[in-house]
Each structure stands twice: as structure tokens, then as C-alpha cells.
Amino acid sequence: MRIVLDAMGSDTCPDPEVEASIEAARLFGEEIILVGPENQLKSLLKAQGGDNSLVRVVNAPDIISMEDKGLKLALKAKRKGSQTSMAIGMDLVKNGEADAFVTAGNTGGALATAFYRLGTISGVERPALTGLFPVKGGQCVVADIGANPECKPINLLQFAIMGSVYAEKVRGVHQPRVGLVSNGEEAGKGNQLVKETYPLLATSGLNFIGNVEGKELFGGEADVVVTDGFTGNVLLKSSEAVAKLITDILKQELSSSLRTKVGALLAKPAFAEIRRMMDPGEIGAAPMLGINGLIFVGHGRSDARALVSAVRTARQAIEADLLMAIQSAIQERLSQTRIQEVT
Amino acid sequence: MRIVLDAMGSDTCPDPEVEASIEAARLFGEEIILVGPENQLKSLLKAQGGDNSLVRVVNAPDIISMEDKGLKLALKAKRKGSQTSMAIGMDLVKNGEADAFVTAGNTGGALATAFYRLGTISGVERPALTGLFPVKGGQCVVADIGANPECKPINLLQFAIMGSVYAEKVRGVHQPRVGLVSNGEEAGKGNQLVKETYPLLATSGLNFIGNVEGKELFGGEADVVVTDGFTGNVLLKSSEAVAKLITDILKQELSSSLRTKVGALLAKPAFAEIRRMMDPGEIGAAPMLGINGLIFVGHGRSDARALVSAVRTARQAIEADLLMAIQSAIQERLSQTRIQEVT
Numbered sequence: 001m002r003i004v005l006d007a008m009g010s011d012t013c014p015d016p017e018v019e020a021s022i023e024a025a026r027l028f029g030e031e032i033i034l035v036g037p038e039n040q041l042k043s044l045l046k047a048q049g050g051d052n053s054l055v056r057v058v059n060a061p062d063i064i065s066m067e068d069k070g071l072k073l074a075l076k077a078k079r080k081g082s083q084t085s086m087a088i089g090m091d092l093v094k095n096g097e098a099d100a101f102v103t104a105g106n107t108g109g110a111l112a113t114a115f116y117r118l119g120t121i122s123g124v125e126r127p128a129l130t131g132l133f134p135v136k137g138g139q140c141v142v143a144d145i146g147a148n149p150e151c152k153p154i155n156l157l158q159f160a161i162m163g164s165v166y167a168e169k170v171r172g173v174h175q176p177r178v179g180l181v182s183n184g185e186e187a188g189k190g191n192q193l194v195k196e197t198y199p200l201l202a203t204s205g206l207n208f209i210g211n212v213e214g215k216e217l218f219g220g221e222a223d224v225v226v227t228d229g230f231t232g233n234v235l236l237k238s239s240e241a242v243a244k245l246i247t248d249i250l251k252q253e254l255s256s257s258l259r260t261k262v263g264a265l266l267a268k269p270a271f272a273e274i275r276r277m278m279d280p281g282e283i284g285a286a287p288m289l290g291i292n293g294l295i296f297v298g299h300g301r302s303d304a305r306a307l308v309s310a311v312r313t314a315r316q317a318i319e320a321d322l323l324m325a326i327q328s329a330i331q332e333r334l335s336q337t338r339i340q341e342v343t
Numbered sequence: 344m345r346i347v348l349d350a351m352g353s354d355t356c357p358d359p360e361v362e363a364s365i366e367a368a369r370l371f372g373e374e375i376i377l378v379g380p381e382n383q384l385k386s387l388l389k390a391q392g393g394d395n396s397l398v399r400v401v402n403a404p405d406i407i408s409m410e411d412k413g414l415k416l417a418l419k420a421k422r423k424g425s426q427t428s429m430a431i432g433m434d435l436v437k438n439g440e441a442d443a444f445v446t447a448g449n450t451g452g453a454l455a456t457a458f459y460r461l462g463t464i465s466g467v468e469r470p471a472l473t474g475l476f477p478v479k480g481g482q483c484v485v486a487d488i489g490a491n492p493e494c495k496p497i498n499l500l501q502f503a504i505m506g507s508v509y510a511e512k513v514r515g516v517h518q519p520r521v522g523l524v525s526n527g528e529e530a531g532k533g534n535q536l537v538k539e540t541y542p543l544l545a546t547s548g549l550n551f552i553g554n555v556e557g558k559e560l561f562g563g564e565a566d567v568v569v570t571d572g573f574t575g576n577v578l579l580k581s582s583e584a585v586a587k588l589i590t591d592i593l594k595q596e597l598s599s600s601l602r603t604k605v606g607a608l609l610a611k612p613a614f615a616e617i618r619r620m621m622d623p624g625e626i627g628a629a630p631m632l633g634i635n636g637l638i639f640v641g642h643g644r645s646d647a648r649a650l651v652s653a654v655r656t657a658r659q660a661i662e663a664d665l666l667m668a669i670q671s672a673i674q675e676r677l678s679q680t681r682i683q684e685v686t
Contacts, residue, residue, distance in 0.1 A: 069529075136588055146526055149534040183489055183576035186412075191492040191573040214577070214584030230534040231577055233526035234557070234570075238578050241557030242585045245479060246617060253613035260613040266606025270596035274589060 001028075002098040003314050004089040007036030008063040009105030010302045017104075018044040020307035025054035027308065028315055033098055035060045035089040058092065060085040064109035066300075077112035086113040093293045094118055100294035100314040102285060104302040110295065111147055111288060118293040121323070123330045126151070127290030128159045129229070129297070130166070131236050134277040136220035141167050141176075143289055144229035145236045151228035153197040156180070157204060158330065162289040163224035164206050165329050169320035170287075170313065171223075179212030179222035181231055187211065193228060201226075204333070243278055285310035287317065294323055344371075345441040346657050347432040350379030351406040352448030353645045360447075361387040363650035368397035370651065371658055376441055378403045378432040401435065403428040407452035409643070420455035429456040436636045437461055443637035443657040445628060447645040453638065454490055454631060461636040464666070466673045469494070470633030471502045472572070472640070473509070474579050477620040479563035484510050484519075486632055487572035488579045494571035496540040499523070500547060501673065505632035506567035507549050508672045512663035513630075513656065514566075522555030522565035524574055530554065536571060544569075547676070586621055628653035630660065637666055 005021050007014040014036055021032040022045070031054055034041055038059035045055060062083040064076050076084050086105065090113055092098040103110050111129060120127050128144035143159040144151065160178050167176035180201055182190040187198060189211055201208040212222055218239075227235065254264040264271075276282055280299035284306065288295040294317050298310040317323075348364050350357040357379055364375040365388070374397055377384055381402035388398060405426040407419050419427050429448065433456055435441040446453050454472060463470050471487035486502040487494065503521050510519035523544055525533040530541060532554055544551040555565055561582075570578065597607040607614075619625055623642035627649065631638040637660050641653040660666075 136591075149526055181577060183492055183573050183580075191571075194573075214579075214581035217581065218584035218588045227577075228534075230526050230537075231574055234524060234574055234578060235581050236557075237526075238557035238560065238582055239585045241561035242582045243589060245561045246586060246589050248479075249616050249620070250613065253616050254610055256613065260610045263606045263608070263610025263613070267597055267603045267610055268606070270593065270599065270603040270606070273592050273596050277592070 001030040001315065001318055002033055003030060003311055003318070004033045004035055004092050004098045004101045005307065005311060006085045006089050006101070006103035006105055007034045007041055008060075008085040009103040009298070010307065011300045013104075014041060014044065016302065016304040016307055018048060018050070019304035020311065021055045022048055022050040023304060024308045024311040028311070030054070030315065031056060032311065033058055033089070033092060035085045035092075037061055058088060060088040064106050064113070066106050068106060068109055073109055073112055077109060078116040084113070086110055087117065090114060090117045090293065090295065093295075099318045100296065102296045102298065102307070102310045102314050104285075104298040104300055104307060104310070107146070107297050110297050114288055114291045114293065114295045118291050118295070120290050121292050121327050121330060123334045124158055124162075124290040126155045126158075127288055128162065130163065130286040130289055131232070132283045132286050133217065133236075133239065134283070135218050138220055139283070140217060140220070140222055141171070141224045141286070142232055142235065143224070143226055144232050146229045146233040148229040150230070151193060153193065153200050156193070156197045156226045156228070157200045159226045159289065160201055160204065160206055160224065161329050161333055162326050163226065165325050166287060166289060166322065167223045169322055169325050170316045173223045175207045176223035177209045177221065178206045179209050179216060179225045181217070181225055181227035181235065182211035182213065185211050185213055185216065247274065247278070279306075281306035281309055284313045287322070289326070292323070294318060344373040344658065344661055345376055346373060346654055346661070347376045347378055347435050347441045347444040348650065348654060349428045349432050349444070349446035349448055350377045350384055351403070351428040352446040352641070353650065354643045356447075357384060357387065359645065359647040359650055361391060361393070362647035363654065364388075364398045365391055365393040366647060367651045367654040371654070373397070373658065374399060375654065376401055376432070376435060378428045378435075380404055401431060403431040407449050407456070409449050411449065411452055416452055416455055420452065421459040427456070429453055430460060433457060433460045433636065433638065436638075442661045443639065445639045445641065445650070445653045445657050447628075447641040447643055447650060447653070450489070450640050453640050457631055457634045457636065457638045461634050461638070463633050464635050464670050464673060466677045467501055467505075467633040469498050469501075470631055471505065473506065473629040473632055474575070475626045475629050476560065476579075476582065477626070478561050481563060482626070483560060483563070483565055484514070484567045484629070485575055485578065486567070486569055487575050489572045489576040491572040493573070494536060496536065496543050499536070499540045499569045499571070500543045502569045502632065503544055503547065503549055503567065504672050504676055505669050506569065508668050509630060509632060509665065510566045512665055512668050513659050516566045518550045519566035520552045520564065521549045522552050522559060522568045524560070524568055524570035524578065525554035525556065528554050528556055528559065590617065590621070622649075624649035624652055627656045630665070632669070635666070637661060
């Protein structure tokens with residue numbers, strides 16, 4: 001198994017990536033391919049006493065930064081000779097020299113690079129960005145969180161099929177419960193897209209639990225939740241912002257007097273669970289579903305521990321042959337649709 | 344000034360409504376018209392020692408409950424002889440016998456009743472449900488939070504005009520900052536609706552600050568935020584669910600050991616701000632913008648204090664002649680559009 005780690009992804013790269021590559025190679029006994037500026041990475045590896053036999057450096061002098069967007073980003077993603085760590089890293093996957101690619105970098109850049117260089121799985125109209133949302137009692141796979149601001153019902157059905165396979169094969173959830181984000185739990189509620197998607201999901205053979213609102217999503221009642229990329233992105237960003245607002249106010253108020261400071265010190269263990277839920281290290285990384293290759297994107301705030309956890313997820317996906325499982329599920333669905341069209 | 348209070352709105356009605364009617368009449372010196380089952384309300388008023396000179400009871404034997412939906416709800420809302428507290432209460436506003444109507448009941452029921460009985464302001468295509476979101480340093484007016492799952496750009500422009508007038512006249516915000524919910528702050532980001540709405544807002548003469556994400560919304564960077572009713576509803580429900588998840592976990596963890604219990608006791612003052620933010624009593628009620636009458640809807644969880652606060656908001660709206668101000672702003676915009684069409 002060979003896993004590529006983008007050395008130039010996280011907010012404080014490449015230090016956490018270098019540390020994570022050594023740790024992951026040691027922990028999993030797999031080859032980790034660190035892609036980025038060769039000289040810098042090699043000297044960092046040496047300084048950290050890395051075991052070169054399992055960490056291999058592949059040179060990539062260019063990067064996609066958070067500032068890259070529009071045409072510039074598209075060119076960096078698409079160009080044949082692109083020297084970015086994402087382009088070179090994903091080309092390794094494309095050419096069969098590696099089994100998966102992990103990055104904590106610019107999500108839009110990773111999506112564009114993956115889309116242009118690896119393409120989509122046969123039969124998949126649009127790839128989805130997925131997010132792992134911390135919910136009561138665990139996590140929920142949400143797709144799409146931003147790749148496709150406009151979606152058709154068939155896209156959401158495919159996100160549901162792919163999300164289910166992912167939840168089952170990689171996250172070990174038996175018969176994942178699939179929900180459809182709507183403005184009301186009742187069937188019949190929703191905008192046009194939701195109303196047209198509902199019957200597709202209801203007859204899909206998936207474990208469809210119907211429309212879900214925030215209550216069901218964050219209450220842990222679904223394992224996979226699908227929505228268009230516009231709504232999913234608003235959902236993601238607003239959830240993060242609400243969590244930040246509450247914890248910021250709490251921090252501020254807890255440090256406002258001696259009494260509350262002492263209280264906070266005593267109550268400290270109680271805050272650990274909240275911190276754990278909001279910790280990128282617990283989430284690891286989420287897959288780009290529908291891309292013809294295993295691509296995982298972690299949070300920009302990832303530290304070495306979070307990156308090791310991201311590599312672990314990628315490893316589980318390789319082990320479960322996630323790509324093949326998704327390809328089969330999509331093909332099966334396509335042939336069912338053809339049978340329905342014939343009969 | 345005469346303000347109608349729906350006695351059959353809140354989750355624990357009519358006790359909080361009866362208490363609030365007495366308190367509001369006393370506090371504001373205005374006539375409060377309590378609408379609901381006459382005998383029950385009169386005996387409750389008597390038991391609470393209410394001053395009948397300022398609290399008047401108008402009989403309404405029927406109610407719209409949380410279970411009413413679909414055709415049944417539509418009939419209760421529309422029928423000429425409808426005896427629900429909402430229908431009778433809003434008819435009082437329509438016939439000029441009252442200046443505003445306040446309810447903590449079924450939002451969909453209130454919207455349908457208002458739409459059928461009062462209609463919309465001339466020139467307004469669709470009314471909006473508004474929510475007051477607790478954000479850093481205050482509150483943000485969000486419209487639409489659920490009346491219109493599908494919107495056109497002109498609808499969002501009108502929500503922005505009406506929301507601005509409301510923020511300025513009733514909430515006392517000078518030149519309210521107006522944001523457009525999108526999946527990215529940059530201009531050009533968004534789904535089709537957002538992309539088409541952006542230029543309308545940019546040339547509207549409103550204080551448009553561009554696209555906003557959760558960060559800007561909950562960071563308190565906008566006073567009014569517009570979106571379609573589907574996205575707005577998802578935003579509302581998910582924010583509430585995240586806040587509930589965090590506070591539930593915190594409560595549970597704080598009571599998990601003696602040490603954390605003592606800590607929680609000492610830190611108690613620090614939790615007050617969070618509780619205050621999530622308290623319906625702080626929010627009061629939000630207006631239905633675009634309805635041809637002053638209709639305010641509060642949270643179902645409202646207690647007497649929250650209802651008094653809702654009546655206060657209604658009173659401020661009457662005082663500021665909100666309806667007339669919105670009518671003027673819409674007319675002004677319509678004539679500007681006509682001028683643009685001519686030139």
C-alpha cells in the first residue's frame with residue numbers, strides 16, 4: 001500500500017505533514033509518499049530522524065495556496081506539466097504508483113485537480129465533497145458540502161449511493177441510514193429538488209429514513225445525509241460558526257472573574273468532550289466521492305495527529321476497496337434504471 | 344393602540360398569554376385584546392387578578408394547533424367563518440379594530456391565516472417569515488426562514504428592502520448592513536438565485552455588504568441577511584440543533600463527577616450569557632414582512648416574559664408606523680424600476 005501525503009496542505013505546512021509521514025509510516029508499516037519541495041522536506045525529515053525506507057519524497061516545487069482561485073487555480077489543476085504538490089501527487093494515483101492521496105489543503109483546488117486529472121467514476125455525473133459532521137453519539141457523512149451549488153435529483157441519488165457505500169465499507173456502519181436535508185421532516189416538504197429527489201431515494205433500495213432537519217442530523221439519527229452543494233456548504237459553515245460563537249462566549253465569560261476561573265478549572269474535564277467533537281484530529285479526512293481515485297481532504301487546521309488520522313482513513317478505504325465498491329454500486333443502480341426503463 | 348395577543352399560541356397556552364396580557368397592559372398602558380375561548384380566559388384573568396379595563400377578551404372557540412397542516416390548515420386559515428384565535432385575531436387587525444397581532448403559535452398557520460385574510464402589501468410578490476438570530480454582539484434579522492422554499496431574485500430584493508426598513512425603524516439600526524447568504528464570501532460565488540440576486544442588491548441603494556457565510560452572520564457583521572425560505576429554514580434549524588447539541592453535552596459532562604459539579608456551580612454566572620442568547624424571551628417576536636398588517640410570531644417555547652417582549656416589539660412597530668414605511672419603500676423601489684425601464 002502506498003499513500004501520498006500532500007506536504008503543502010495544512011495551514012502550518014509542511015511541519016505537521018513531515019511529522020505525520022514518519023508517524024504514519026511507523027504506525028501502519030506502509031509506504032508514505034510525501035510530495036512537496038524536495039530539499040526542504042528531506043532536511044526536515046532528517047532533522048526529525050525520519051525512517052527514509054518508508055517515507056519517500058517526491059519533488060513538487062509549486063503549490064496551490066488558499067489564495068489561488070478562478071482561472072489561475074484551474075490552470076494549476078489542469079495543465080499537463082503542473083508542478084503543484086496536488087497535481088504531482090494525484091498523478092501518482094492516476095498512474096498506479098500510489099493507492100490514495102491525502103491533503104489538508106485548499107478544498108476547491110483539490111477538487112479541481114482531482115476532477116481534471118482523475119476524472120469521475122463511469123456513470124457518476126458529478127463528484128461530491130463530503131464532510132464528517134460531529135453529531136450526537138458519532139459522526140454523519142454529509143454530501144455535497146460545496147462541489148455543486150446546483151444539483152439535479154440524479155446527483156443527490158448518486159451522492160446517497162456513494163455515501164452509503166463509504167459509511168458501510170470504511171466506517172463500518174451496517175445498513176447506513178440515509179436522510180435528505182429539507183425544511184420539514186414530512187414527506188412533501190422541500191424545494192423542487194427535494195420533492196423530486198425524495199421518490200428516487202425512497203425506491204433506491206437504500207435505507208432511506210426520509211427528510212431530515214437539523215434536529216435529526218445533529219441528533220445522530222442519520223449516518224449519511226445528502227443535499228445540494230449550496231445548502232450543504234451553508235449547513236457546514238453555519239454549524240461551525242454557531243459552535244465557535246458558543247465556545248468563544250463561554251471562554252470569555254469563564255475568564256471574567258476569579259470565581260468563574262476557579263469553576264472553569266474544576267469543570268475542565270467536562271469541556272474535553274466539546275473540544276474533542278470540534279477537533280479535526282477526530283474527524284481525520286473525508287473522501288471526494290465520485291472521483292476516479294481515492295482522494296481525502298482534511299481540515300486546514302489539521303496537526304500531525306489529525307493527518308495521521310487522515311492517512312488511517314485513506315488506508316481503511318484502500319483496504320475496503322472503496323473505489324471498486326462505489327463503481328459496482330453505481331453500475332448496479334444504472335442497470336436497474338435501464339431495467340425499469342425497459343419494463 | 345390596541346394589540347391582539349393570541350391566547351392559544353405558546354406550547355403551554357393559555358397561562359403564559361393571560362399572564363403576559365395583564366403584565367403588558369400594565370407596563371405599556373395599552374389595550375391588549377386576548378383572543379381565545381372566552382370563559383376559560385375570563386376565569387383565568389380573574390384568578391390572576393387582571394385589570395379588565397385594559398385587557399379585553401374576544402371569543403374564539405377554535406384553534407390552529409401544531410398538528411394542523413395541509414388542507415385542514417388552509418381551510419381554518421381561509422374560511423370566512425373561521426373561529427380560530429388566529430383568524431378572529433387577524434380579522435380585528437384587518438377591520439381596523441386593532442393595530443397589530445402577536446402569536447407564539449404554529450408559524451405555518453399564522454402565515455396562511457395572514458396571507459388569506461390580510462393579503463400582501465401592494466407590490467410585494469411574496470411575504471417572508473423572519474427570524475432574529477442571536478449573533479455576536481446582538482441579533483441579525485434573517486428572511487426568509489421558511490415561507491417560500493423557492494424564490495426569485497425579486498423576492499430576495501424585496502425581503503432585503505423590508506428587512507432593512509424593519510431593522511432601521513423598529514430595531515433602531517442606522518443604515519442596516521444587508522448580506523446575501525452564499526457558499527463563499529466572494530462576489531460570483533453562489534447558486535443561480537444568488538448570482539442573479541447579487542447585482543439587484545448591489546444597485547438597490549441598500550447598505551449591501553455582499554455575500555455572507557456563517558462566519559459573517561454569526562460574527563455579527565450583518566444586520567439583515569436574506570436567503571430563500573429553504574436555505575433560511577435549514578440555517579435556522581441547524582443553528583438551533585448545534586446549539587442544543589453543545590449545551591446538552593456540556594450539561595451532561597458537567598454533572599458527570601463531583602469535581603465538575605462543583606466547578607459548574609462556581610462557573611454558573613458564565614453560562615448566563617449562553618442561556619440569555621438562546622432565550623426566546625430575549626428575542627421576543629419577529630414580523631411577517633410583506634403581509635398587509637402587523638403580524639408578529641414568537642417562539643413556541645415563549646413564557647409570559649417572552650410574550651411581553653413580543654408585545655413590546657409589536658408596539659414599537661406600531662409606533663414607528665412600520666407598515667407604512669415598508670409600503671413607501673416598496674413603492675419607491677417599484678417607481679425606480681419603472682424609471683430604469685423607461686430610460
